Amino acid sequence: MKKQIELLAPGGDIDSIKAAIVAGADAVYCGLNKFNARDRAVNIDFESLIGVINLAHKNNCKIFLTLNIIIVENEIPSLINLLNKLINTKIDAVIVQDLGLFYILSKYYKRLQIHASTQLTTHNNGQIKFLNKLTASRVNLSRELSLIEIKELTFTGHENDIEIEVFVHGSYCISFSGICYMSSVLEGRSGNRGRCSQPCRNKYIKTREGNDFPLNLKDNSAYFDFKELFDAGVDSLKIEGRIKKADYVYTVTRCWKNHISNFFQEGKTDSYNEDLYKVFNRGFSNGFLKNNINKNMFIDNPKDNSIKQIHNSENYSSLEEMEKNRIKFYKEKDIISNEIKNRTAKLDIAKIPLKIDISGENNFPLKISIEMSDYSFSLQSKTNLLISDNHILNYKNMMKRFKCLNNDEYYIEELNLKNLQVNLFIPFKELTSLIKEVLFRLNDSKKIIEPINPSDILLSKKKLTSFEGQSYLKIKPKLSILISSEEDIYSCNESSAKFFFEIPSCLKESYFYIVDLFLKNNHLIPWFPSVLIGENYDACIDFLEQVKPELIITNNTGIGYEAYKQDIPWIAGPYLNLTNSFSFLSLKENFSCHGGFVSNEINQKQIKRIIAPENFKLYYSIYHPLLLMTSRQCLFQQVTGCEKNMVDNKCIEKCSRSASVFTWENIPLIIKKIMGNYHQIYNNINFLNTDIIYDLPDMFSGFLIDLRDIKTETKIDSNKPELINSFENLIHGVSRYKDKVEKIIKPWTNIQYYRGI
Numbered sequence: 117m118k119k120q121i122e123l124l125a126p127g128g129d130i131d132s133i134k135a136a137i138v139a140g141a142d143a144v145y146c147g148l149n150k151f152n153a154r155d156r157a158v159n160i161d162f163e164s165l166i167g168v169i170n171l172a173h174k175n176n177c178k179i180f181l182t183l184n185i186i187i188v189e190n191e192i193p194s195l196i197n198l199l200n201k202l203i204n205t206k207i208d209a210v211i212v213q214d215l216g217l218f219y220i221l222s223k224y225y226k227r228l229q230i231h232a233s234t235q236l237t238t239h240n241n242g243q244i245k246f247l248n249k250l251t252a253s254r255v256n257l258s259r260e261l262s263l264i265e266i267k268e269l270t271f272t273g274h275e276n277d278i279e280i281e282v283f284v285h286g287s288y289c290i291s292f293s294g295i296c297y298m299s300s301v302l303e304g305r306s307g308n309r310g311r312c313s314q315p316c317r318n319k320y321i322k323t324r325e326g327n328d329f330p331l332n333l334k335d336n337s338a339y340f341d342f343k344e345l346f347d348a349g350v351d352s353l354k355i356e357g358r359i360k361k362a363d364y365v366y367t368v369t370r371c372w373k374n375h376i377s378n379f380f381q382e383g384k385t386d387s388y389n390e391d392l393y394k395v396f397n398r399g400f401s402n403g404f405l406k407n408n409i410n411k412n413m414f415i416d417n418p419k420d421n422s423i424k425q426i427h428n429s430e431n432y433s434s435l436e437e438m439e440k441n442r443i444k445f446y447k448e449k450d451i452i453s454n455e456i457k458n459r460t461a462k463l464d465i466a467k468i469p470l471k472i473d474i475s476g477e478n479n480f481p482l483k484i485s486i487e488m489s490d491y492s493f494s495l496q497s498k499t500n501l502l503i504s505d506n507h508i509l510n511y512k513n514m515m516k517r518f519k520c521l522n523n524d525e526y527y528i529e530e531l532n533l534k535n536l537q538v539n540l541f542i543p544f545k546e547l548t549s550l551i552k553e554v555l556f557r558l559n560d561s562k563k564i565i566e567p568i569n570p571s572d573i574l575l576s577k578k579k580l581t582s583f584e585g586q587s588y589l590k591i592k593p594k595l596s597i598l599i600s601s602e603e604d605i606y607s608c609n610e611s612s613a614k615f616f617f618e619i620p621s622c623l624k625e626s627y628f629y630i631v632d633l634f635l636k637n638n639h640l641i642p643w644f645p646s647v648l649i650g651e652n653y654d655a656c657i658d659f660l661e662q663v664k665p666e667l668i669i670t671n672n673t674g675i676g677y678e679a680y681k682q683d684i685p686w687i688a689g690p691y692l693n694l695t696n697s698f699s700f701l702s703l704k705e706n707f708s709c710h711g712g713f714v715s716n717e718i719n720q721k722q723i724k725r726i727i728a729p730e731n732f733k734l735y736y737s738i739y740h741p742l743l744l745m746t747s748r749q750c751l752f753q754q755v756t757g758c759e760k761n762m763v764d765n766k767c768i769e770k771c772s773r774s775a776s777v778f779t780w781e782n783i784p785l786i787i788k789k790i791m792g793n794y795h796q797i798y799n800n801i802n803f804l805n806t807d808i809i810y811d812l813p814d815m816f817s818g819f820l821i822d823l824r825d826i827k828t829e830t831k832i833d834s835n836k837p838e839l840i841n842s843f844e845n846l847i848h849g850v851s852r853y854k855d856k857v858e859k860i861i862k863p864w865t866n867i868q869y870y871r872g873i
Contacts, residue, residue: 121346121353123376124180124281125369128358130160133168134460135366136177140373143178144168145211147310147358151183151195162201166524167465169206174490178208182358184233186308186695187214188718188873189725193570199225200567201524206560209254213294213308216698219705222251224568229253234283235294235308237646239265240653241272242674249677249706254279256354258292259336260748262407265650267348279351284338285368285392286356288401288413290316290331291745295646295671295691298744300717301799306873308693308717316745317418321778323755327416330754330777334415337400339389342375363452364395394448396420404748410762411753467527474514475535476501482509482542484550486557495553497546504541509533517547526558591814595844596735598643598822600790604836605637608823611840616643616669618824620792623648623655625769634663644670646691647746647794660684667710680707688712690737690820695873697727704729711735711817716803719872720811733817736808739843739861740822741830742799744785751775751787751795768792774827786828802830804864806854809847819847833860 125141127133136144146168147159160168169179181202187195199220202210209229212218213236221230231254232238232247239258247255255278257269270280289296296307298315305311316331323330336356338345345353353376355368375386392400399421403413417424425431426445431438473485481496507513511533521528555564597608600618608615617633617640620626634640642665648656657678660668664684670676671689679686688694688703690713703709711733714723728734750767752758756775760767772791776784786798809819821843823836832839839860846853858864 120380121376122351123369123372124352124354125365126286126355126357126360127168127365128159128360129362130164130168130465131362131456131460132358132360132365133160134171134463135362135456136369137172137175137463138456138459139366139369140377141177141369143180143208143352144172145180145182145354145358147182148198151185151187151191151198162198163467163524164465165207166205167467169208170468170525171463171465173206180209180211180231181207182211182233183217184211184213184235185310186693186715186717186873187216188722189696189727190722192216192220192574192696192698196220196568196570196573199228203227203565204559204562205525211256212252213693214696214699215250215692215694215702216696216700218250218252219698219702220573224573226251227562227565231281232256233294234258236673237292237294239269239292239647239649240672240674241269242653242657242677243672244269244272244278244674245276246673246677246707248276248278250702252278254281254352256281256283259283259288260292260404261649263341263344263348263405264407266345266350266405268650270349270351274349280349281352281354282338282345282350283336283356284342284345284353285372286335286360287398288333288336288404290333290747290749290751292647292747294693296745297717297742298797300873301742301744301868304867304871306717309873314418319780321780321782323777325754325757327414327754329416329418330414331751332398332415332418333413333749334399334401335397336402336404337389337392338402338405339372339375339392339400340385340387341402341405342379342385346379360396362456363449366456367391367395367452393425394422394445397422408762409749411750411758412761413749414754416754468525469529470521470526471530471532472518472521472528473532473535474509476540477537478503478540482540482547482550484554486554493557495550495557497542497550499542499546501537501540501542503539505539507541507544508538509536509540509542510538517551520551521554521558591817593809593816593847594818595840595847596641596818596820597840598740598820598824600824602633604823605633605640608836608840610837611844613840613844614641614818615639616641616820618643619645619656619659620790621645621647621649621794622652622765622768622792623659624651625765626792627655627659631659631662634659634665641665642668643689644668644672644675645793646671646689647748648672648674676703676707676709680709683708685710687733687735690714690716690735691743693717695722695726697725697729700726700732700734701729704732713737713820714816716740716868717873719868719870720808722872723808723815724812728815734815735818735820736805736816737803737820737822738806738808739804740802740820741786741824741826741828742801742803742865744797744799747795747797749795751797752789755787768794784829786826788826798826798828799865800829801863801865802828802861803866803868804858804861805866805869806846806857807866808869810854819843830864831862833862 122142124143125136127144127146172179209231211231213233230252232252234256273280299312300306305313399415401413471487476482483496485494595613598616667685669687671691713735750763773789775787784800
């Protein structure tokens with residue numbers, strides 16, 4: 117028998133969840149009003165979630181809850197209160213991004229299954245192993261991967277008892293998910309908090325190539341690649357769309373379900389996908405999946421292509437034909453809407469009514485019978501009932517004792533004592549035990565777990581050293597400098613600062629040069645980027661084995677895992693989105709991490725609450741070009757043009773170009789392609805935050821300045837050695853250098869430090 121494959125559908129609201137269920141989804145992912153990465157979706161409240169779970173389970177469908185955002189410190193108590201409730205539900209899994217939440221779940225809420233969100237940008241074998249150690253049972257891979265790359269990661273996942281989930285339909289992001297800061301920087305709406313405003317899909321000033329929407333990709337559709345995904349061993353196929361309506365969810369889920377069923381029943385896939393074009397779409401592409409990253413993946417209009425096509429007169433021979441098709445289109449939409457209403461009309465998410473019958477007589481056990489619409493059971497006491505004038509089992513007393521059954525899932529519809537002899541007594545301890553057994557049976561025979569007091573989890577960190585309110589040695593921060601050119605090694609070598617040297621994302625081509633460079637300059641500390649795919653990740657592992665560095669900085673958890681395995685001291689980089697104490701604690705306890713950068717997305721108050729583990733160093737980047745996104749696509753094709761229509765290995769290895777796209781406010785966004793790296797977009801002015809040095813003294817062991825040659829509108833009115841000297845004096849407490857640095861570097865911004873997430 118062929119292995120089945122799960123179809124996972126989105127549910128942004130109750131109607132969409134019901135639509136997904138009746139359309140045949142094997143699982144649905146949905147979010148509550150807080151802690152989920154689709155803030156713009158309607159989402160549901162906790163009571164509705166319980167009803168949704170019961171409804172789904174009755175229809176052989178699972179429910180996964182999205183908790184897939186980064187968490188700030190002051191939210192941890194309310195997060196724990198939510199987990200206290202979730203642990204006693206029948207939820208099938210939670211979807212997680214934040215490394216601190218992984219830690220809390222794996223340590224205190226082990227019964228909850230953990231799925232790793234696509235926001236973790238998982239694309240190499242080391243990241244799979246990293247997430248396995250964090251007890252993830254499933255990983256949703258990056259959307260940019262090819263079938264060959266997916267197959268390799270699926271093999272690694274299965275070797276480590278991890279299921280692999282792949283997005284197969286819906287919106288593509290132009291950036292690797294989880295490391296896109298465009299919405300955060302430009303509009304104060306962080307994608308890592310579920311608040312992405314999608315500025316990449318905005319209209320820009322027309323580019324030289326004549327495009328108004330140069331960063332807008334078509335939608336992903338792997339419809340005709342199902343067999344290859346099945347052969348690759350993928351466990352779950354995920355449809356994107358929690359901000360889409362019920363008609364979209366129903367249509368897409370039904371199409372995919374029929375497609376999968378045909379394959380398993382008849383051994384062949386469907387060649388018809390026209391229904392997918394009748395609901396929201398921007399046109400379709402499978403370019404990433406086929407490793408054919410081409411110009412045709414873009415579309416110069418972010419709006420609903422289904423409506424656009426209907427209203428485009430160029431698609432018809434006459435206006436009469438257009439009107440005829442327009443009427444037909446909206447009639448079909450009405451038919452689908454009515455079909456959904458009819459099929460979901462009887463689907464109920466209300467609380468489950470309980471009929472409780474309590475019976476017994478003197479010198480016999482007390483019997484409790486629980487009846488629901490589709491399930492019933494009975495229990496009886498271990499001791500016999502006795503005649504008594506005190507604490508008798510009357511209606512008032514029994515309702516008081518059984519009121520705990522009135523919760524988010526159940527309510528007592530009827531409490532019947534007609535068959536209970538009057539003036540009977542049973543020890544309250546025995547009655548309490550019976551009620552606990554009832555709760556146990558109602559909870560799928562799972563033990564009810566007592567809630568954890570948030571302060572208990574926080575108090576369990578007494579061994580940690582806070583920079584605030586506790587005494588400890590004064591920290592003397594040191595300066596670190598990020599560079600990426602050999603010239604800078606020699607021009608800046610008079611400084612006592614530590615030098616981080618950036619490893620290219622595509623190391624394989626320049627491997628021998630980079631290895632030789634580090635062997636000749638053993639004071640250099642390798643700085644690993646966020647994205648390292650396939651052979652380039654393998655080349656980085658070979659690099660670690662060959663060079664044996666004394667310390668590394670990495671923005672990729674796969675490299676962090678390998679450093680841990682090779683016993684190489686490592687520091688977590690600023691693009692790992694670390695925003696709370698538990699994230700750092702997780703890295704230290706699970707992977708022997710020596711230190712980490714606090715995310716530049718969070719503000720002064722959010723940073724101040726973070727508590728570092730004992731013997732763990734915190735770092736912060738005080739000066740750098742503001743990275744907005746990293747993309748596997750070519751960003752020049754739509755802007756300045758390119759003689760090639762697709763991205764190949766030579767593009768990555770050899771291309772080195774810059775360009776700009778301009779917002780309607782005429783603000784340039786800098787597109788930068790460095791040899792050996794992926795395309796990136798930077799803000800027009802750099803980040804500079806000298807305030808943090810004085811606002812949060814004795815918190816950070818080191819401050820970073822990024823002196824890579826990434827040209828923006830920020831200009832530096834000095835040479836690099838002089839600038840380094842100014843920063844060194846600044847962090848060593850020479851106050852006049854604050855003004856000096858802020859005058860040397862112009863213009864700059866530190867808005868994130870005050871705005872936060």
